[in-house]
Amino acid sequence: MAVNQSQLGQMFEQVLRLSKVDASQSVAILKSHYSDARTVQAATDAALRLGAKVYSVELPSFNHPTAMGNDMTAYCGDTALTGNSAAQKALEAADLIVDTMMLLHSPEQEQILKTGSRILLAVEPPEVLARMLPDEQDKTRVMAAAAVLEKARMMTVKSAAGSDFRAPLGQYPTVTEYGYADEPGRWDHWPSGFLFTWPNEEQAEGVLVLDVGDILLPFKTYTRERITLEIEKGFVTRIHGGFEAGYLRDYMAYFNDPEVYGISHIGWGLQPRAQWTAMGLHDKNDGMCMDARAFYGNFLFSTGPNTEVGGTRKTPCHMDIALRHCDVRVDDLLVVAEGAVVAPAASLAH
Numbered sequence: 001m002a003v004n005q006s007q008l009g010q011m012f013e014q015v016l017r018l019s020k021v022d023a024s025q026s027v028a029i030l031k032s033h034y035s036d037a038r039t040v041q042a043a044t045d046a047a048l049r050l051g052a053k054v055y056s057v058e059l060p061s062f063n064h065p066t067a068m069g070n071d072m073t074a075y076c077g078d079t080a081l082t083g084n085s086a087a088q089k090a091l092e093a094a095d096l097i098v099d100t101m102m103l104l105h106s107p108e109q110e111q112i113l114k115t116g117s118r119i120l121l122a123v124e125p126p127e128v129l130a131r132m133l134p135d136e137q138d139k140t141r142v143m144a145a146a147a148v149l150e151k152a153r154m155m156t157v158k159s160a161a162g163s164d165f166r167a168p169l170g171q172y173p174t175v176t177e178y179g180y181a182d183e184p185g186r187w188d189h190w191p192s193g194f195l196f197t198w199p200n201e202e203q204a205e206g207v208l209v210l211d212v213g214d215i216l217l218p219f220k221t222y223t224r225e226r227i228t229l230e231i232e233k234g235f236v237t238r239i240h241g242g243f244e245a246g247y248l249r250d251y252m253a254y255f256n257d258p259e260v261y262g263i264s265h266i267g268w269g270l271q272p273r274a275q276w277t278a279m280g281l282h283d284k285n286d287g288m289c290m291d292a293r294a295f296y297g298n299f300l301f302s303t304g305p306n307t308e309v310g311g312t313r314k315t316p317c318h319m320d321i322a323l324r325h326c327d328v329r330v331d332d333l334l335v336v337a338e339g340a341v342v343a344p345a346a347s348l349a350h
C-alpha cells in the first residue's frame, strides 16, 4: 500500500510542529540523489506551511570502497559531508535539519548538534513513517524509562536461551529516541521509540545468546539458529554457533579493525507500533528497518562506534542486534520481563 502525498505532508506537519518548527525557524532539507523524493517534497511543503524559512542542501552521494550493501548503517563514520566545510556551515545555520541522506555516526553530525541545530532523520519509506507517526505519548513513555536509566549503575540481561550479561553504567549519557527533535542540539529519528546508553569502557562482561528469530542488522536477517557472543572487558572475544555465527564472524573480521568488537549502545525497545514481523514484509533496500530496533520489549545491543557520545571508537562496522524474550534489569528494577515491558509504568504503552 502507498501513502498519498497529501497524507504524507500532513504527517510531516505534525512531526515538524512537535519539533517546534514555526515562522521564526529556518529549516534545511539535507538530501542526496537517493533520498526519497516523496519525503523531500512533503518535508519541504510542511515546513513552508508552518511559515519556516526553508532551504535545501543537496550533496553528491558518497560510497566508501569497503562498504558492502546499500543499508545506510553498513558503513559508519564518513559521509558525503566529510570535509565539505561550506555545506557544513550551511547546515549549522539551520534551526532544524530534516536529514533524508543519513549523517548518523559521523563527527560532522556531532559538530552540527553542538551549535544548537536540531536534526530529524527521516530515511524510512513513507509507509513506515505513517505507521509509526510519533506523538507526545511516545516521548512520555521513553522519558519515563530514561529517568530510570540515567540514574542506573548497572544493566543486566538474562534469557532462557542463555544470555547472562552485565554492563556497569555511568560513564556515558542516556540517549532517547522518540521521533521528533524538540530541544536545541537534539538529534532524533522518525520513526523510533527506544532508549539506550553505553557500558563503561572495558567493563561489559558475560554472554549474549541470539535465539531463533532474533534480528541482525544491517544484515536484515532473522536468526534461524543460536549464535553465542562471549564478552570480556567490553569486547566480543568469541562468536560461536553454526553457519550464522560463522557468517557474523567473517563479516566483522572483514573490517580488519579490533574496535569493531567493542560493545556499543545497549537499551530496550518502547514503540508499540513497531513490529518484530515487519522486516519479513520488506525488501532489504526498503530503508534501515527501524521496526527491528524499536519493537516493544526487545533488548537492543550493538557493536562498534561510540563517537556520538564522545567515545574514541570511530569504526565503520556497526551491528545492531535485537533480542526477544530477555529479562532486562537496570540496577534492581526489572524493566523488561521475558520480552514484555513491565516498568516503569507499563500502562504508558498505549
Ligand SMILES: [Fe+2]
Binding pocket: 265, 302, 318, 319, 320
Ligand atoms: Fe545502532
